[in-house]
Amino acid sequence: MTDILDKDDFCYPQLNSSCRVPTHPYVEAMLIYVLLSCISLITVALNLLVIISISHFRQLHTSTNFLLLSLAMSDFLVGFLQMPFQIFYYHGCWFLGSFACALNNFSSFLVVSASVGNMVLISVDRYIAICDPMLYPSKVTIKRVTVCIFLCWIFSAVHAGWILRDILGQPDIYNSCIGECVLIVNYAEGVVDLVVTFLAPIAVITYLYMRVFVVAVSHARTMRSQITSITVGPVAITVQRSEMKAAKTLGFLVMVFLLCSCPYYCFTVAADSNLFGASSGEAELWLIYLNSCINPVIYVFCYPWFRKTVKMIFTLKIFKSDSCEVKVL
Template sequence: MLKINITDHQQNITVQYCFPDNNSSCRKEVQTGPAYMFLFIVLSCISVCTVFLNLLVIISISHFKQLHTPTNLLILSLAVADLFVGLFLMPMKMMELADTCWYLGKLGCSILPVINFLSTSASLYSLVLIAVDRYIAVSDPLLYSTRISVCKMSVIIIIGWIFSLLYNILYLYFNDHFFQSQLRCYGECVLFVKHSWFIADVVIVFVTPCSIIIISYSLIFKIARYQAKAVRAVSNVVSVCQKDKVLNSSETKAAKTLGIVIFVYLTCWVPFFLCSLSVENVNSVSVVWTIFGWLMYMNSSVNPLIYAIFYSWFRESVKYILSCRIFESSSSTINLFPERL
């Protein structure tokens, strides 16, 4: 590494460059110290947990035939998108925090944002589809199986991923990212987003999905309350006090679950977009962008906890996976819902 010592009467400054043999190389800044070491350890643990939890979800739904349902396919799609976040994006962002230099060249700089946006947008649209799927299941449970099948859901998921990929490629293309014409020096990988495009992106990627999720879960909660009141009105088996207790418990549990879903989603996504709206030219290397970007990535760590760990079938499947019993010949047909026997 090339070092240039500039001696002054009061200080000695050491300047390092990313590529010493290149005259247009960027300056190198390496973050060290106990605080950064602690930060890297925490972020590494988050990345590992994100990969591990989502892998458990993917293996569970893929292996056990009993879990091959339309709703679980959406959870599988969500887990795949979140796995990419933990496996690729989080480690790359940690490298950017540790070292300001970009060593993967122009091709790597062009591909990384595609993976970044594809993973986050696919994760977000999976959340939207899960919300819509649950609304259909609650509003018309008798006709749900005829309207939504595994085959139809697979096609919908594939279309969603293709749309996310094409949209993100066009988004980066019209922001001149693939040409890298705005880079100031060699060894830099920066994404510059035009403010007009960012506004359009906010509407497509944030406002619309956010609205659908909130409206869907609000309607689900209203329908659940209506159905609970209907059951209370016609039931003659349980006493009035017992019925009120069961109803209140059911409503409270539903409210808490929906509240967690909406709260985590908004907490992870709102700060990033609201803060970026106040900037005329969005620069991906800014400190604020980095902090709120990591907050968005954290949603991929929490998603498996919300959409999978709370399910009894997931706890049962994890026992088989961790004990390596899935390698048994008939493990894929194991009943994960023993209470239904």
Template sequence: MEESDYRQNITIQYCFPDHNASCRKEVKEGPGYMFLCFVLSCISVCTVFLNLLVIISISHLRQLHTPTNLLILSLSVADFFVGLLVMPVNIMQLMDSCWYLGTIACIIISIISFVSMLGSLCSLILIAVDRYIAITDPLLYSTRITVHKTVLAIILGWCSYLCYLIIFLYFNDYFFQSQLSTRCYGECVLVVKYTWVIIDLVISFLAPCSITLILYSVIFKVARHQAKAIRAVKSDASNKHGVKRIGSSEIKAAKKLGTVIFVYLACYIPYYLSSMSVNNLASSSMVWTVFGWLININSSVNPLIYAIFYSWFRASAKYILTCRIFEFSTSRLNTFPDHLN
């Protein structure tokens, strides 16, 4: 018995062998585990690459400088940082249970993760409002929603959530580093007070998602009425053309962006529901890891939705990948025949 205990102690590894309070190191080996890390690494690279295509396309091509596309650009920026910073750190923690980057880096990475999540949420809310106005008041949409107003709304939205994040971190004592897990040295686990779990659930999920779902329910209700109007004016060719121009294209755009909204909800609902039963926002449990990666993968899915539904993204991606974007006056290239497609 003593010999077996001795052998067991020999196999124990520590994150920091020279530190008396070091965490135990989990040795994770095997082809299945290595394959998982490889797949997640590919997802990270694809997330960065695809969102970078969206960012370059909308930023460079003047034809894509529309209010709706600027909101998509805001969403892609948030998703880009998820793939560039959040995913690699999560993969690193999967490969090695130890945290070697120190306390400050643990807080910074957590803040970046929160900012990316809140930035995505802010963009999705603004997208829902944009589509709501486009459907319910299409004739005045171009005057009510302009590029400058959209840029201002994006800045105010991000700043509002950034202020909320600062308050959230302050009242959870992150700035004083007292809420970091101190069970052992070499662990990155941020503890959140249960009161703030409830507050964050309401502010970051229930309230904005409820608003978004209400707006889209109105959008699709109006869309059905517009579809009936299109069928009702078949006898008047000119009137039919006018209604179709106003209604059909906007309905089409609303359905495409609605897909982004509902994919977002499907990825985030498990995370927020599970947050009600735990006291920290970073856990080593397998269930929590899966829910966390489900949120990360949402950042990979969004540009794939653009590639499937948007002809302008496919056309602009072709220009970028073939290096035609470096040609003279490519910023004025026509990426799609239909301005709202």
């Protein structure tokens, strides 16, 4: 009986080099499994609705919405790949093999880098729209935005490949036993990742939104001075208010992203200083992943067009002929 219990404590009881199974209280484990599974399903469903909405309705084919589409793609991958991988590994044993382990690590760096890049592009888009509105249509075209999005994903893939070049060549290089999927990033690569995917983007985003805030205050004063205008006033005020609302919404999106990301990167710095163990970063990692579920919720409350498109999707009206031409703005 003792031998059977001892063998059950290992991921692969038939192998001498197998990892031991971490023990979790049954009720606690089930609650965590259910909670994280629900978050994963909601993340996939909501971001899929965003992807379908922007892709299907032609009126939503704008440069800003294409940036939101790219962000939704990275959030969808978080819910579709990263969250299930983390839920599966919560048991403490990795049964999916070395290829899936390498895919898990690569996609983790890829989607986080892509999300950061999309946030920077969104900030640049709002900066130009508010600070240089007359030249915005000529500067920010759909073709240019598409190229920027493509380069963002290419850079993210290259960045992830460079950080994980050793693991991609030998996925189990850092595993101490069979049944592990361990990721160890060297100090130099960790510093580069911290600067490229956190410090530098925060600096750029903060500067751009400070500039947007200054110009927004100036525009607000201009709107008040033109409020009695009959010919130009109403049009100018409508355009400015529309841009301001978009800037506030996307600014809130960026702020939530930073709040969700800061704990993880602070933990990374602390872990490099040996202040925390590697296993204590799971909650911070899930906080980053949770941001992918929060983003489409922000769209629901801030974008009336998203509520309209979701209603059309659930009522299957998108399958009608010429449904893509429906006005949702």
